[in-house]
Amino acid sequence: MGQIFHRSTNMVSRISIYGAVLIIAALAYALYAIAMSPWYTNVGVKLQQPVPFSHRHHAGELGIDCRYCHTSVENSSFAGVPPTQTCMTCHSQIWTNSSMLEPVRASYRNDTSLEWQRVNALPDFVYFDHSIHIAKGVGCTTCHGQIAEMPLTQRAGTLYMSWCLDCHRQPEKNLRPKAEVFDPFYQPPSRLHAVTVDGMEFTDQLTMGRYLRKEYKVASLQYCSTCHR
Amino acid sequence: MKLKIDRSAESHSREARRPSRLRIGMAAACLGAFIFCGCRLDMHIQPKYLPYEPTSFFADGRSERPPVPGTVARGQLRLDELFYTGRENGVLVDKFPFPITRADLERGRERYNVYCTPCHDYTGSGQGMIVRRGFPQPPSYHIQRLRDEPAGHFFEVMTDGFGAMYSYAARVEPADRWRIAAYIRVLQLSHNARISDVPESERSQLSQSSGNQNSAQSTGQAQ
Numbered sequence: 163m164g165q166i167f168h169r170s171t172n173m174v175s176r177i178s179i180y181g182a183v184l185i186i187a188a189l190a191y192a193l194y195a196i197a198m199s200p201w202y203t204n205v206g207v208k209l210q211q212p213v214p215f216s217h218r219h220h221a222g223e224l225g226i227d228c229r230y231c232h233t234s235v236e237n238s239s240f241a242g243v244p245p246t247q248t249c250m251t252c253h254s255q256i257w258t259n260s261s262m263l264e265p266v267r268a269s270y271r272n273d274t275s276l277e278w279q280r281v282n283a284l285p286d287f288v289y290f291d292h293s294i295h296i297a298k299g300v301g302c303t304t305c306h307g308q309i310a311e312m313p314l315t316q317r318a319g320t321l322y323m324s325w326c327l328d329c330h331r332q333p334e335k336n337l338r339p340k341a342e343v344f345d346p347f348y349q350p351p352s353r354l355h356a357v358t359v360d361g362m363e364f365t366d367q368l369t370m371g372r373y374l375r376k377e378y379k380v381a382s383l384q385y386c387s388t389c390h391r
Numbered sequence: 392m393k394l395k396i397d398r399s400a401e402s403h404s405r406e407a408r409r410p411s412r413l414r415i416g417m418a419a420a421c422l423g424a425f426i427f428c429g430c431r432l433d434m435h436i437q438p439k440y441l442p443y444e445p446t447s448f449f450a451d452g453r454s455e456r457p458p459v460p461g462t463v464a465r466g467q468l469r470l471d472e473l474f475y476t477g478r479e480n481g482v483l484v485d486k487f488p489f490p491i492t493r494a495d496l497e498r499g500r501e502r503y504n505v506y507c508t509p510c511h512d513y514t515g516s517g518q519g520m521i522v523r524r525g526f527p528q529p530p531s532y533h534i535q536r537l538r539d540e541p542a543g544h545f546f547e548v549m550t551d552g553f554g555a556m557y558s559y560a561a562r563v564e565p566a567d568r569w570r571i572a573a574y575i576r577v578l579q580l581s582h583n584a585r586i587s588d589v590p591e592s593e594r595s596q597l598s599q600s601s602g603n604q605n606s607a608q609s610t611g612q613a614q
Binding site: 224225226227229230233240242243245247248250251252254255256274275277285286287 | 434435436437439441442443445451452453504505506509520521524525526527555556557561562
């Protein structure tokens with residue numbers, strides 16, 4: 163019996179075998195790239211807010227503490243977005259003619275809510291708590307990025323499960339002294355810039371992180387029930 | 392396939408649970424998964440209200456309901472006139488409802504630095520950053536009238552507001568308001584202290600620690 167396929171089809175089959183591997187790899191990479199792209203994660207995406215509120219202005223240049231507006235961040239799961247009254251503590255007197263601030267004034271006059279778009283939001287099946295992170299020395303900028311340099315607030319982390327776990331596995335990589343938690347301009351220790359804790363100077367994040375981890379008794383929480391409860 | 396279309400209005404509101412692009416992505420992924428097993432977003436968007444989540448049930452759209460007027464929640468019975476108003480028999484008093492310890496003063500300083508320094512600045516002279524940007528200037532804590540005011544007055548100013556200054560009652564707990572009042576007393580004292588006010592045993596430390604404090608204050612102000 164003669165051969166059904168000509169010899170040259172060997173080449174075709176080889177190409178299609180290797181090609182399939184390549185295509186699968188390329189597909190996997192494309193999926194990963196999509197999952198990590200701002201289009202999907204919203205990292206760095208600016209949302210349309212009712213008022214173009216600027217953290218760079220308020221937290222950066224004016225130096226207002228985060229807690230002045232996000233009052234409940236230290237002792238509740240929820241950081242809290244400031245009510246209109248908080249804006250009006252200052253804007254009842256300054257920039258009272260600014261058209262940008264008209265929605266704030268209208269909200270105060272009519273007792274209606276300002277409808278801020280959520281920048282960071284987890285699915286409902288995830289439990290997150292700000293207060294424990296603050297109490298154990300995780301700074302705002304570690305998770306929210308250089309907020310004091312953002313003219314419009316944007317997301318800095320993917321908020322994927324791997325993003326949480328990267329830190330929960332090795333919290334010492336991200337801990338900072340409790341006194342610095344709210345400082346939006348905090349710099350982690352480096353050879354050029356030492357950070358002082360309890361009278362000791364650290365020039366390396368890992369050494370300081372290990373010390374702080376012992377000092378603040380920080381656990382490495384990886385049980386599923388930590389975040390899914 | 393059950394995508395909760397009825398809640399899609401939320402994407403234009405404060406509590407859009409997940410930005411709409413993600414929803415599209417998720418919907419696309421679901422469509423793929425549908426071929427195998429179907430898809431539900433029930434666990435992503437659960438029928439419960441998280442803080443600030445809007446609702447269509449109440450006319451004002453807020454899921455957080457104000458308590459019925461006259462409600463006294465547990466732990467909110469405010470019988471202690473001194474603690475909650477700074478007054479006794481209707482008269483402002485110059486004392487504190489609980490003994491002020493060093494820890495209280497430190498907490499007071501922290502709260503003061505968060506909530507008051509934007510206008511009153513770190514030394515209490517009324518030259519804060521917001522004032523420099525045009526806010527009416529508050530009086531310095533170091534003028535004679537405010538030095539003579541009873542502690543209850545400071546508590547009351549924080550609780551009810553004063554002139555152009557709004558109330559801080561919603562943001563600062565009553566106990567912390569007292570601690571801030573105590574810290575204002577510290578600031579006032581610091582501007583009028585004599586060496587004889589310092590216990591003998593502490594005097595040797597004075598030159599050293601005052602140096603530290605000044606540098607702490609100036610870095611604070613520089614922000």
